Amino acid sequence: xxxxxxxxxxxxxxxxxxxxxxxxxxxxxxxxxxxxxxxxxxxxxxxxxxxxxxxxxxxxxxxxxxxxxxxxxxxxxxxxxxxxxxxxxxxxxxxxxxxxxxxxxxxxx
Numbered sequence: 001x002x003x004x005x006x007x008x009x010x011x012x013x014x015x016x017x018x019x020x021x022x023x024x025x026x027x028x029x030x031x032x033x034x035x036x037x038x039x040x041x042x043x044x045x046x047x048x049x050x051x052x053x054x055x056x057x058x059x060x061x062x063x064x065x066x067x068x069x070x071x072x073x074x075x076x077x078x079x080x081x082x083x084x085x086x087x088x089x090x091x092x093x094x095x096x097x098x099x100x101x102x103x104x105x106x107x108x109x
Contacts, residue, residue, distance in 0.1 A: 040081075042067075042095045042104035044088075052088040054104060056095055057081065069093035 042056035054067060061079040066072070070090030077083045093104040 040095075040097065040100075040102060042093065042102050043107050044069075044091055044093050044104045045107040045109070046091065047086065051086065052091055052093075053084075053086045054088055054093050055082065055084040056102075056104075059083070059097065063097060066096045067093055068096075 039058040040056060041058055042054065044052050044054045047053050054069075056065065056077070059065060059077045059081040061077055061081050063077045063081070064074055065077060065083055066074050067085065069088070069092050071088060073085075075083045075085060091106055095102045095104060
C-alpha cells in the first residue's frame with residue numbers, strides 16, 4: 001500500500017513536467033556544464049557614427065571571449081556574463097569560447 005501511495009505522489013510530480021513539453025523542460029534546468037556556452041549569444045549593430053557595436057550575453061562571468069571579424073581580440077565578460085565592444089569596423093563577427101564558435105546576429109533598428 002505504501003508503494004501505491006508513493007507511485008501516485010510521483011505521478012503528480014512527473015505528469016505536469018511532461019505536460020510542459022520538451023521546450024519548457026529545457027528551460028527548467030538552470031545548471032550548465034563548466035565551460036559550456038549553451039545560452040550564450042552575441043549581436044552586432046551599426047552605431048549612429050557608422051561604426052559597429054558588438055555585445056554578448058549569457059556567458060560565464062569572468063570568462064575570456066575571443067572575437068574576430070574586421071579586427072580580433074580577447075575580452076573578459078563581466079560578473080553577469082556580458083561583454084560589450086564599440087567602435088568596430090565591419091558587421092560580420094564570430095565569437096569563440098573554448099571550442100564553441102558563435103556567429104553574431106546582426107541587429108537592425
